Amino acid sequence: MRQLTCLAVALTIWAGAAASEGDVKAGKKVFRKCQSCHSLKPDDNRAGPTLYGVFGATSGSVEGFRYSGPMQQAGIVWDAATLTEFLTKPRALVPGTTMAFAGLRKPEQIDDLLAYLQSELADQ
Ligand code: HEC
DSSP states (O other), X not given: OHHHHHHHHHHHHHTTOSOOSSOHHHHHHHHHHHHTTBOSSTTOBSSSOOOTTOTTOBTTOOTTOOOOHHHHHHOOBOSHHHHHHHHHOHXXXXXXXXXXXXXXXXXXXXXXXXXXXXXXXTTO
């Protein structure tokens, strides 16, 4: 049930609704775990590809970034649901990914993070 609730919340965020349970401030803190490898600015690839424009993008499509074969071939469209699955356990969704990150264990951390990403990337 909790899982379903999270999905519903995540989809609400995706739809751009103002009311969401994800806490943007808390999400900013969670993003610290990603920041060393990911930027939110265009054309700013670090150890990982920029996450600018990630909502609605197909996996492995940031220009100029050298993805792993599995990520290039995954063909995932990133939305709240697929990002939630990926961030829970990257290697489960994309076996062989070179993203050296174990995953976020708490569903609410992911809700918060997605709320933060959504608010940061909303003006694209
Ligand atoms: C140690 C560096 C590192 C950390 C920490 C990290 N990532 Fe990544 N991330 C990568 C790399 C490298 C890739 C490309 C993986 C591949 O090609 O298999 C990637 C890929 C991704 C993708 C797919 C992007 C695309 O263009 O298809 C998403 C989404 C993502 N990361 C989100 C996150 C988030 C959110 C966090 C924090 C919770 C995070 N990552 C933490 C290195 C990292």
